[in-house]
Amino acid sequence: MYTAPPSLPNAFQSRQSTGALIARQAIVNSEGRVIGHELFNRSRNHAAHTAASDMMLALTALSHAGVDELLGDRLIFVNCTHESLVEGHLSLLNPDKVILEVPPLGHTAAEEVRTRLPTLQTLRQRGFRLAFSHTVLESAYAAWLPLADFIKLDLSVLPADQVTVLAKYAARQTRAQLIAEKIETAAQLELLSSLGVKLFQGYWLSRPQLVEARLLFPTAANVAHLMQLLRGQGSTQEIEALIKRDAVLSFNLLRLAVTSGVTPDEGFQSIEHVIRLLGNHRLSCWAGLLQNFRVTSETTPPAARNAVRYGRFMELIAKTQQLPPSVSDHAFLVGAISQLQELLDIPLDAIVDLLHMPQSVRDAVLQQTGYLGALLALAQASELGEIADLQQSASGLRVSQKQLNEARTQAEDWAEIA
Structure with a gap:
């Protein structure tokens, strides 16, 4: 099992930037090898998070100078809005490289799951892999569950007993790979490993790093x-x-x-x-x-x-x-x-x-x-x-x-x- 030191240097430093500030956090397997990164756009505040910013984040990470240092040959997990999932801009991304993180629907789930299902099915047909939060294991999302390639178990909100139940249920009901995210202690890492989870993300393993991707602006x-x-x-x-x-x-x-x-x-x-x-x-x-x-x-x-x-x-x-x-x-x-x-x-x-x-x-x-x-x-x-x-x-x-x-x-x- 992979173990990590309890304290890693935080790469977030206050500095001026002329490019896009992209925070990346590693997702590692049980041997400690980085298989991908989740990206966060630090050039914009949370309120400015839009369908356009989703696409620009992914395109910047993949398209601009410095991309090899940023991602190498690893996967890129991009947080999406439901609006960005229907934008034509997705045709600019290589589905072999990009994992689309689909957000839950909240209190509207029962009404919207079926409505949004064709969009998700189309994305899968185009070769994109989809990641969902653990809420996709709820009965309201039953129609989405077969589309899941990755399911993230958020340890910041799930108690140990519920994590155990969900991990076992997911192993029986889906072929999706489980990712335990927001791991902050060795005990959490040990528990999830014992449940058969093989992918991990969190401060215990790797703090987010800030990477500046140099942008070139056409007129x-x-x-x-x-x-x-x-x-x-x-x-x-x-x-x-x-x-x-x-x-x-x-x-x-x-x-x-x-x-x-x-x-x-x-x-x-x-x-x-x-x-x-x-x-x-x-x-x-x-x-x-x-x-x-x-x-x-x-x-x-x-x-x-x-x-x-x-x-x-x-x-x-x-x-x-x-x-x-x-x-x-x-x-x-x-x-x-x-x-x-x-x-x-x-x-x-x-x-x-x-x-x-x-x-x-x-x-x-x-x-x-x-x-x-x-x-x-x-x-x-x-x-x-x-x-x-x-x-x-x-x-x-x-x-x-x-x-x-x-x-x-x-x-x-x-x-x-x-």
Whole structure:
């Protein structure tokens, strides 16, 4: 049986944050291995807890820089409202990763259980696993019980004799895994272990930790324009052009595709490729969430403009050399991604890992190898004004001075539109 020290350091510290403050508490098995975390949004007070904040919490945890440190390959348990369970935003989440915690209905249970049953059944059909509090074992919730993948036994409100009865009843009536939560003493841990419970959560095992997930805010104008294109059935090319002009939108789009589970084995080939994989419905849900939750800014950071300029410059040079379109698509990705380190404030190799890139793009960004690596060296020499290196790179790639000047001017104009 797993035992833990009676006192663990509390990670909640008072500090300023420019990102989303997410509290996580570990859920461990009987061997002490962390199998997942329950998340709590500390950026908003309890009164501001809404369907939109539920979805933004999950999406932030899964989509933004620092997610590997936050969750790794573990499950994420997200507290939901019943309103958020019917929102289209759930299509943005990968059901293999997310456990939806369904709240009880209180005094309205008898009337609402049947009404809300189809929603829960649909979520299960879509692959989501559901967690309920121990109230799901009450007769009023009989219709929900077969849908339970996890049932949480709250030791802060259940006396020992009632916990014993409920644990034994659950073992007979459901295949759900039991989680004993709010464990604060060794005696509680011992009791639940003896009852066959194998998953545990509480201060005795692990205090909540505060993790800051760095948020990148696209401009409000670009999000509004994106919504306009999606609602007006704008072409894929129009949507692609808008997103490519905003490095923040581009980064978040790539992360959204990863967290939605639409990751081809060969990696994302272009921004257009990602747009087609996600489809209009997911993109509309995403843009609507950005608008509704007001996670936008009024200006574009200089680092974001720099990333756009690099990407566009490399794309234009590749196009002048009559190479397959996939090469110029990859060139844009290499140029933009190579400049994200300043924007995200995390190592470049970690950024590449977040974005599920093709091997040629990874190699060019991290090692400057291959044609794309040579193109990146050209872009860097052009940006820094290193004449000797610029001439050498241009000569090696057979890029004329005229092509170089035109690409540089067009890239600067492109970045200014962002």
